[in-house]
Amino acid sequence: MKKVIVKPKVLHNIPWHYCPGCTHGIVHRLIAEVIDEMDLQKDAVGVASVGCSCFNYDYFDIDMSAAAHGRAPAVATGIKRVQPGRLVFTYQGDGDLCAIGTAEAIHAAVRGENITIIFYNNGIYGMTGGQMAPTSLPDMKTTTSPYGRNVQETGFPIKMTEMLALQEGCVYAERTKVSNPASINKTKKAIRKAFELQLSRAGFTIVEILGTCPTNWGLDPLQAIKWMEEKLEKQYPTGILKNSKGDSVICDKK
Amino acid sequence: MEQVLLKGSEAIAEGAVLAGCRFFFGYPITPQNEIPEYFARRLPQVNGTFLQAESEIAAINMVYGAGGTGARVMTSSSSPGMSLKQEGISYLSCAEVPCVIVSIMRGGPGLGAIQGAQPDYFQAVKGGGHGDYKNIVLAPSTVQEAADLTYQAFDLADKYRNPVIILGDGILAQMMEPIVLPNEKQDFPEKNWALNLDKNRPRNVISSSYPIVEELEKVIIRLNQKAEIMKGEVRWDTLQVEDADYIIVAYGTSARIAKAVVRQAREIGIKLGLLRPITLWPFPYDAIYSLVPQVKAFFALEMSTGQMIEDVKIAIGRERPVYHIGRYGGVIPRVNETLEKITAVAKG
Amino acid sequence: MTKVEINEELCKGCGLCINFCPSKVLNYADYTNNKGYHPAKLINPEKCTGCTSCYLVCPDCCFEIYR
Structure with a gap:
């Protein structure tokens, strides 16, 4: 018998620190599969951010640079400007990308910086213990919105990928989810598309991936998947927000 | 060249x-x-x-x-x-x-x-x-x-x-x-x-x-x-420290002013020398300390209320007095006002 | 003919594979691994169609599939 499905060689064979059922691991594997399939192990540089995914520099067996909180797109810019031929991607959560790192992300898109942001959105700060994120849903209970997110006081969920898609330098923006085999395959295709566009030097690309945070949502892994599809996806509909150079932006795809 | x-x-x-x-x-x-x-x-x-x-x-x-x-x-x-x-x-x-x-x-x-x-x-x-x-x-x-x-x-x-x-x-x-x-x-x-x-x-x-x-x-x-x-x-530069009774420590732009102060001090009979740190970290502690036996007092000229002076004090301990001279906020210390302060100490 | 191997020590017993397996091949083991989780276990290996759903949904890369 022949091994047909094995762990991608771009992933180190060590256990991950993520909580049971957390879908970060699925996204890591998809990125690694794409790098394997495109034979980019020596040509890829990942930029780790700060948050739950901050130790992924140990998980990917590729060159990695570990950025300060929110600064991954600036770090990626520095790398890409020196080495325009390499695949440079950031891996950022919603706290990192949409709060402290908003400026770096927007201006990377404005410049059409030829990098890819992999944006893992679970609507909460995971690593620090379940605080409210800019992506937290209205009335969502978190450790810093214990009575539910009051939109009058704390604002509405940020539309980050929509903002990035609006910039002319952004050529591809898609929101996907990792909630079942079909959506996981779709997410992989989106990552591959973004990486291919980057290698063709098309401009800035982003793939937003809706994932879970069972621990801080207070749900078991299966309930979390259900909640993600019923609540998070309702706020953040999946679909292509921008595709190829200059195509129209299709925000709020139903 | x-x-x-x-x-x-x-x-x-x-x-x-x-x-x-x-x-x-x-x-x-x-x-x-x-x-x-x-x-x-x-x-x-x-x-x-x-x-x-x-x-x-x-x-x-x-x-x-x-x-x-x-x-x-x-x-x-x-x-x-x-x-x-x-x-x-x-x-x-x-x-x-x-x-x-x-x-x-x-x-x-x-x-x-x-x-x-x-x-x-x-x-x-x-x-x-x-x-x-x-x-x-x-x-x-x-x-x-x-x-x-x-x-x-x-x-x-x-x-x-x-x-x-x-x-x-x-x-x-x-x-x-x-x-x-x-x-x-x-x-x-x-x-x-x-x-x-x-x-x-x-x-x-x-x-x-x-x-x-x-x-x-x-x-x-x-x-x-x-x-x-x-x-x-560590790097530093000196000006007329060999016979100096007093040393002014200054870096960067302040050191340019200090050079003029040294020249004018000598014209009125005050043996002033300059020690100019070129590296601020590492700071030339030993070079400054080596001047202690011959020197009566040190001056730290800087365009702040006194930051480098702390390193001068670390260098010499309490063995000699160290006086701060400076102007702040972008005002440039003048040679004559600097010299006046040094003269006041030198003439007791 | 397919064979599925599970790295039980990497498994955190999240149950996603058990839920998404269309042929109900998997269930929790009645023992725990070194981390204290009940890992996923093949209970009906003969029913496996090799669809790879378990591999796809596993957040910890526990699965290897042979054909």
């Missing part, structure tokens, strides 16, 4: 280009704008990249990315902008990413004023960012030195895998002097730790993240041992 007339800012930038710096990331702020402007003109001529970032924070993190590939890379800013860069400098220091950071001081705190001053000595020398780290800090006093020290800063950064700070001020950055430029550097060190394009090496990681405290402690001990070795780079 052919002389060229350059501003301090331009000398810094050209010194960097001649040292092989091909990447500059910065954000406009007065009084250092001539540095990014020079790079914006110059780097495209040598296949380099100038990028105006969206903030000083972004710029220093672009330096982190680019420096991590092994490229020679630089950023520059001024006081409020340097405050914003401190987070990145802490990360650069821990991740041991070589780079050159130019700090052109102006009047502070807060928005302050755009005129040259020296209130950011602590920020540069004592570590403005979080954590235990040390960076070499070079303080040019002339336009020639601005070019030379920036040129040498890139070699020091690579030698120690450490950020190097050029600490100047708005006066030095704006003044013009004829200088001789160094030769264009041809040989560069190999960087097997970097995210370079060598496909035959194992993968590399640029990181300041050490979640296991015992590992972080080991890193801190190693960085501290490196700092001990970097102390060997």
Whole structure:
């Protein structure tokens, strides 16, 4: 018998620190599969951010640079400007990308910086213990919105990928989810598309991936998947927000 | 040797280009704008990249990315902008990413004023960012030195895998002097730790993240041992210290004023000498201490309310009095008012 | 003919594979691994069609599939 499905060689064979059922691991594997399939192990540089995914520099067996909180797109810019031929991607959560790192992300898109942001959105700060994120849903209970997110006081969920898609330098923006085999395959295709566009030097690309945070949502892994599809996806509909150079932006795809 | 007339800012930038710096990331702020402007003109001529970032924070993190590939890379800013860069400098220091950071001081705190001053000595020398780290800090006093020290800063950064700070001020950055430029550097060190394009090496990681405290402690001990070795780079200059009864300690623009003060003091019979630190970290403690037996009192002239004076006091302990002389916020200390204060002490 | 191997030590017992397996091949083991989780276990290996759903949804890369 022949091994047909094995762990991608771009992933180190060590256990991950993520909580049971957390879908970060699925996204890591998809990125690694794409790098394997495109034979980019020596040509890829990942930029780790700060948050739950901050130790992924140990998980990917590729060159990695570990950025300060929110600064991954600036770090990626520095790398890409020196080495325009390499695949440079950031891996950022919603706290990192949409709060402290908003400026770096927007201006990377404005410049059409030829990098890819992999944006893992679970609507909460995971690593620090379940605080409210800019992506937290209205009335969502978190450790810093214990009575539910009051939109009058704390604002509405940020539309980050929509903002990035609006910039002319952004050529591809898609929101996907990792909630079942079909959506996981779709997410992989989106990552591959973004990486291919980057290698063709098309401009800035982003793939937003809706994932879970069972621990801080207070749900078991299966309930979390259900909640993600019923609540998070309702706020953040999946679909292509921008595709190829200059195509129209299709925000709020139903 | 052919002389060229350059501003301090331009000398810094050209010194960097001649040292092989091909990447500059910065954000406009007065009084250092001539540095990014020079790079914006110059780097495209040598296949380099100038990028105006969206903030000083972004710029220093672009330096982190680019420096991590092994490229020679630089950023520059001024006081409020340097405050914003401190987070990145802490990360650069821990991740041991070589780079050159130019700090052109102006009047502070807060928005302050755009005129040259020296209130950011602590920020540069004592570590403005979080954590235990040390960076070499070079303080040019002339336009020639601005070019030379920036040129040498890139070699020091690579030698120690450490950020190097050029600490100047708005006066030095704006003044013009004829200088001789160094030769264009041809040989560069190999960087097997970097995210370079060598496909035959194992993968590399640029990181300041050490979640296991015992590992972080080991890193801190190693960085501290490196700092001990970097102390060997200490540099200073002296003027008429051999027979001096009094010593004025000053760096950068203040040292230029101090030279005139030494000359005029001697004309009225006060044997004053100058000790000018060129490296502010490492600070020339031993050189200053060696003057104690012959000297009655020390003066620290600086355009701040007294920051470098603390290192002078560390150098000599309580063996001699140390007097602060300075003007603040961008006001330049005058030679005559400085001399008056020294005369008051000397004449008792 | 397919064979599925599970790296039980990497498994955190999240149950996603058990839920998404269309042929109900998997269930929790009645023992725990070194981390204290009940890992996923093949209970009906003969029913496996090799669809790879378990591999796809596993957040910890526990599965290897042979044909």
